Amino acid sequence: MNAKGPSDKLIRGLTGDWEVVIGMEVHAQVASNAKLFSGASTEFGAAPNSHVSLVDAAMPGMLPVINEECVRQAIRTGLGLKAQINLRSVFDRKNYFYPDLPQGYQISQYKAPVVGEGEVVVDLDGGGSVTIGIERLHLEQDAGKSLHDRHPTMSYVDLNRSGVALMEIVSKPDLRSAEEAKAFITKLRSILRYLGTCDGDMEKGSLRADVNVSVRKPGEPLGTRCEIKNVNSIRFIGAAIEHEARRQIEIIEDGGIIEQETRLFDPGRGETRPMRSKEEAHDYRYFPDPDLLPLEFDQAYVDALAAHLPELPDARKARFVGGFGLSAYDAGVLVAERETADYFEAVAKGRDAKAAANWVINELFGRLNKEAKDIKASPVTAQQLGGLLDLIADGTISGKIAKDLFEILWTEGGDPRAIVTARGMAQVTDLGAIEKLVDEIAAQNPDKVAQARTNPKAIGWFVGQIMKSSGGKASPQAVNDILKSKLGL
Amino acid sequence: MSELTSLTLADARDGLRQKDFSAVELADAHLLAMEKARALNAYVLETPERALAMAKAADARIALGKAGPLEGIPLAVKDLFCTEAVRTTACSHILDNFVPTYDSTVTSQLWRDGAVLLGKTNNDEFAMGSSNETSYFGPVTSPWRRKGANTRLTPGGSSGGSAAAVAAHLCLGATGTDTGGSIRQPAAFTGTVGIKPTYGRVSRWGIVAFASSLDQAGPFTRTVRDAAILLRSMAGHDDKDTTCADLPVPDYEAAVGRSVKGLRIGVPKEYRLDGMPAEIEKIWEQGRAWLKAAGAELVEVSLPHTKYALPAYYIVAPAEASSNLARYDGVRYGLRETGSDIREMYEKTRAAGFGAEVRRRIMIGTYVLSAGYYDAYYLRAQKVRTLIKRDFEQVFDAGVHAILTPATPSAAFGLGEKGGADPVEMYLNDIFTVTVNMAGLPGIAVPAGLDGQGLPLGLQLIGRPFDEETLFATAEVIEQSAGRFTPKPWW
Incomplete structure (x- = not known):
């Protein structure tokens, strides 16, 4: 299936051909009524801060309790990706400060995710297909939303999304072109929607991707990658990769080196630009969340979910x-x-x-x-x-x-x-009526009859005439048969 | 101290049921005592109106014959427990004027059972300390004094206010929390009974978190029986805390008075420290003799990883604290200092809001979790923790029912005497208690006598997981042998 060589996907540069290497981290909002660790609603479009529990707002003394439905959905997704399901996984805290992160940490899965390696078969437009490896899938909390445009000097925070369950699905760096990346996300979205584990609505942010892009000369080791954060449409994913690959090739061909960094895609300008510099790189101080026991379930639970997969x-x-x-x-x-x-x-x-x-x-x-x-x-x-x-x-x-x-x-x-x-739209299958029409038209157009006898293809003219005078209702099959016999073809 | 404030919780419960006095009278007597004892700084918030309203409601239920297990019992609550519509600060400036809209599971169970809230007690800021001196509201002064001296002594910490309030008869019982000894050490310093239950016995929901894998709430009382009564109301499964065990709560009071005949009591050789005061060694020996006389079998046991417990604790606890305290950022509640941007707002708020000891532990915790240091510190400390747990498991598997140790390496010290130059000097207070938190086991501190200066000394009993009953039975033997100790009022 992976027979296609890289040759048709290479990008021409001044110094020769370049290969793009792409890996994706897809954030898919879990289809569930309640958040990952609180009972608050996940309904989209509600008034700001109307779906916020004490846990979501990180009030003192609040504790997370896992929502089993989200676990079920993650396992089902893992099964849909033909992936390893880990019967024991661990929730970790990813620590950083931001106003839309009330706890000061995001509960995620770091070293022991709920789902391990799997794969997605992606059909390509020109025929053929490629198999893209899935590295892992883990559950984590979404952050809230900072609103910077409501007040001249202050920012507002909406915590409705805070604590909503996300599945982070990480691909292996198996993608080699913007087209493949677009086909991959399309296929992944399709699988999620079939499973009903994510509605895949990219406009509402239910599905978004961080895209890792690097370039190299074919056969050489992997280049330094840049991560394009939070791209929220399939078209933008393609455009972002095209631009980023070109940008990196130009830098290298100009004798520069690629700095590992996080970038944002600006759809208006069709380009990526740096989000934060390396000096600001976070040390997330991951450690197992002591408020949560390891997530454990047995194989029978997984088997039951597998048996009912669509x-x-x-x-x-x-x-x-x-x-x-x-x-x-x-x-x-x-x-x-x-x-x-x-x-x-x-x-x-x-x-x-x-x-x-x-x-x-x-x-x-x-x-x-x-x-x-x-x-x-x-x-x-x-x-x-x-x-x-x-x-x-x-x-x-x-x-x-x-x-x-x-x-x-x-x-x-x-x-x-x-x-x-x-409306009298039924076609005329009365052979007598059609014969009558054939006779009439043949009598009026002897030259066409002669023509048809030497060139049978000219019969089409008769068919057209008959269909016209029958208002399109004459049965084309009957017309053909009668014409052939009458004209002796 | 009036007659009513001198009652045990059990006697007060019985007196209320027999209508010897009313819950309102009982609450009044305590409110008056609290007013007179403000010099101790045991309470950071008194709630007299609420207390009287709750007492009145309790009297009404008693009249209807619908009294709950704690009906009309006036209690103090450590300021770490969130209390609905009652200011809760963890004794930190950063939670200035924070008024929760919810009650912790523990306090809601106390109110369910009819208890009356007298007020919130003082503690070390975010429960970080062993002398109550890190409180934003200032230290608590112990009701105890050395013979012939008026040096102000610490009641211990972090639950210093609760311990002092119980010892000084400013309530019939109080709640505390214990992360490394914060119930047992102040209980020992004040001549009160304090139990840290098995991790998972009591819900942590609604208690301001210090170190989530170590924190556990428990009661302070003047007798072992009272502690058993109070723990029964505090304990139990809670869907809102997934680390809380789904096990039935026994009638702990029924275990009080149970014979210890035939119980095997372990005496760990590693707890015999170089330079330990002779009086501590003596009281420990006395404890062994009492239990032996009551029919228990005393056996020497070994807990070889004990010496690593304190250093490992001071990695695990600050690590979890550094993350737990990240939510105090000035964005949603509590203190906010203004800054030119979000970063400056964070920095100014947290610099102003947290005291020196809390800042120190946040720094330690942040350091040990940092990339490149995680394996060397946090991961290694967790491995030590597993070894400490195994030490205890092996002892219990060998047929030991409970372990007897001193509760503290010394009697209470003076305010300002320790930790000024070297914080480790203060941390050493928890040397006998932290191992119990690291292993998640239950531990009770029970008064065993007075030292030469007239200050209380306590013994600690460590039990098997969820076997608090054996601790109550055994502690009561010590209590019966040692008698009870009450400070002479000077305030």
């Missing part, structure tokens, strides 16, 4: 290819989102799966994209689209008429068969 994108794609005979590409498109795949399966059930795939991918997706609608908001239900396919399959309507019907379903709704009947 079908994940890779398995579903394989089933769509093997069971439905779809192309790998179409199957990939359909399984990217769980809702889309569900929709497709509802349409395809008991019907021609390839036709269903064509309609979902070309007509439905096209229309949804045009109107920037989510599949969940699709005006045409899977049941309606299935009804439309049934009408094509039993010869009631032609493919062309079906597109008109789709438009009606989209804008007006209704039962497909009832619409076809009410």
Whole structure:
């Protein structure tokens, strides 16, 4: 699967080709009603400081209590990443001062994370795929939010997010281009959403990534990396990597060296810039949190979670290819989102799966994209689209008429068969009526008849004429058959 | 000292039930005694109105026959316990005027059982100290004096205010916390009974944290029976503290008076220190004799890693403290000094808010957790801790039921006498007590006699995990043999 060499991903510099090496730390907010160590709500968009418990505000004497649901979600995610699940893990304190960090430390997992090594298979646009290693997944608390624009001299702090559970998913430095990085985060997001362990909403900050980028000449040891913090869209991840790789190559080619540092991506200017210098580098003084016992569960608990895991994108794609005979590409498109795949399966059930795939991918997706609608908001239900396919399959309507019907379903709704009947959209399959039309047109156009006899391809002209005069309702199959026999082809 | 303030907690409980006197009368007597004893500085906050209201409610419940186990009993609470709507400062400037909206689990259980709050007692700032001299409110003066002298003595620390209040009859019992000896050392210095229960026996929720893996709350009382009564109300499982054990709370009072016949009591040879005062050795020997006379079997045991306990403690405790105290940053509550930016605000607030000893321990803790030093200090100290725990396990596995040691290496010293030049001089006070915290075991200090200068000396009994009952039974034998010790009022 990793057959592709690095050659097609290299970046040309003045001194030759460069290879980009990328690793990602993805912060995924755990889908849970309550925070990691307190009962406060995780609901998004509430008034500032309305979802803050005594624990979240780090009042004196407060103690954290682990939310089992968050542990369950982390284990399920680990299983989805085909990763090692650690039956014993430890919560540590990461100490630093910041106003939106009330305890003065973040509870995280440092030396003993709940999930160990795993992998994600990433399909690439040009076909083929790469397997990206997962180093680890650990649970940690999110910080609050500092608001610097509400007061001329003061900053405000909103602690609603303080203590919300995050999964930090760390990839191995296996990515070699911005495209691969984008495909990786897309696939990871898809897995998380299938599992229901993270809603993957990057606009709300539910999923964000720290991207580690370094460059080297192919075959050489790893270069010094820079970490681009908190990139919150897939497009920005790509742009940040492109810019950062170029920046590093230019520095090295100018005889400079790369300083290990933390940088921020500025989407407005499309560039990265330093966040804090090395002198300010933190010593986080990690140590095991004495308020929390080690996190322990048994294999039976893990097995029970594994038994109830939903079908994940890779398995579903394989089933769509093997069971439905779809192309790998179409199957990939359909399984990217769980809702889309569900929709497709509802349409395809008991019907021609390839036709269903064509309609979902070309007509439905096209229309949804045009109107920037989510599949969940699709005006045409899977049941309606299935009804439309049934009408094509039993010869009631032609493919062309079906597109008109789709438009009606989209804008007006209704039962497909009832619409076809009410509006006289059924195709003409009365052979006598079609024969009559053929005879008429042949009589009026003897030159075309002669032409068709020497060049059978000219039959298309007759088909067009007949469809036109039937208002598109003549069955194309019947028209063809009759034409061929009448013209003696 | 009036008759009512001289009662034991058990006698007061029975008197209230028999309506010999009312809870309001009992509270009044104590409030009056507190007023007269302000020179001791035992209380940093008196809550007379609340006390009388709670006493009145207690009387009403007694009248209805619905008295709880501590109904109408006036208690003092160390200022480390958060108390709803009652100022809680940990005796630190940084928590100036902090008024919690919640009660600690311990205090809420005391109120559940009918107890009455008299006020908050003085302690070393954030419980860091062994003489109560690091308190932002100034030191407590012990109700005890050396014979024929009026030198002001320490009641010990960090729970100095609670110990002094119990000894001076300013309450019938008090809560304390013990991280390295903060209950047992002041109990020994003031002739009171103090028990640090097994780690996990009492919830830490709502108690200002010093060192989370060592902190444990316990009671101060004038008798062993009273300590048993009070601990029963304080102890128990709490969903809000995951380090709190989910075990039923025994009727500790039932263990008081239980025979010690046939119990094996260990005497650790490593606790015989060079240069230990003869009087300490003598009282220890006396304790052994009393227990032997009561039918216990005395055996010499070895706890070979004892000498590493104090240095390891002074790595683990400051490390955890440096992190626990990070929340006092001037952002959300307590003291805030203004600064030109956030960093300056932090620096000025914490410099002004914390006293010298607290700052020292934050610095030590920050240092030992720093990259490059973590393995050499913190990790190594944790390994020592495991070895100390194993020492005790081996002794208990060999059939020993409890261990008898001196509680402190000396009697109470004068205020300002120790630690001025070298903080280690002060730290050495905890030499017999820290090992117990490091091992998470229960330990009780019980008065055993007076030294030549008329000052109380205490003995310590160390028990198996969650076997506080044996400690109460054994301590009561010592109490019966030694008698009780009360300071003569001079205040």
